[in-house]
Amino acid sequence: MLRVTSLFCGCGGMDKGILGGFDYLGHYYAKLPFEIVYAADNDPYAIKIYNDNFTHHAELKDVRDIMAHELPDHDILLGGFPCQSFSIVAQNPPRLGYKDEKGKLFFEMVKVLKEKQPRFFIAENVKGLLSANNKQAFPMILREFEQAGYHIHYKLLNASEYGVPQKRERVFMVGFRDFDDYFKFQFPSMLPERVPLKFALDAQANLDEKWFFSPKAVEGMLRVRAKMNKGRVQDLEQPCNTISAHLAKVSLNGTDPVLMIGERYRRFSPREAANIQSFPLDFQFDSVSDNRQYRAIGNAVPPVLMWHVANALAEIV
Incomplete structure (x- = not known):
């Protein structure tokens, strides 16, 4: 068993993925050799x-x-370091990237790598990291990791290409202390089929009025929809658009994904958001409020996507 330290663990999406041993949409994701x-x-x-x-x-x-x-001594350091500073969505104020306090938190991973020198690390962040600070942030981050003693593979992965019913693009950086490990590693190949959103939905949510938008909200959206390109109704036969941490405040006048049930619009329930993120059904969220559930789920790394990356790593150890 390889030992894992998980910084910025959130509600546990990365950690569930690296451990494996769970079912999701009828597929079993095998237990991996990590603890x-x-x-x-x-x-x-x-x-x-x-x-x-x-x-x-x-x-x-x-x-x-x-x-x-x-x-504790560990073989792998995990870190989905805070991404708000680098997100393309977070334009107000403009992206500060690594000049912002939250953007500097990856240095905490670097600090641990220098001190503990684990065999591997896996870092994850939003697609916007690649273009932040006029494309200066990402090379600087890679340089810091390299100076800590690591060879790095990185790739922009889309969760929808790995069995997750969501078009969610994230940068994964996998670092290797030993060149032999670096040489052997390959990111997982994309799967041939996409999982449609319909498999993540919960019919029970259609029976609860609290998930539906009011007639007033719908009227307001319809008045301006033509010029604002809002009201993002999802195609149930395709993967969902990216869900975010502010699903609790989802608006028909925003770019958030919403559902149309008959003639009515509704938001996703927290359970549906968790399903879209590929959390197994037995993963429990309801000890906190709906708002806190949405935030934790939206910030998480999809466990199934993480499993594929971790499985690729397990193949070389």
């Missing part, structure tokens, strides 16, 4: 969800307060 020896995040609600779902427990802690030398 988590330490996990931490600074969001108490995400930690509550995490600790409801794993036998090991994550610590509520700001990663900046972690002393690298006090961490």
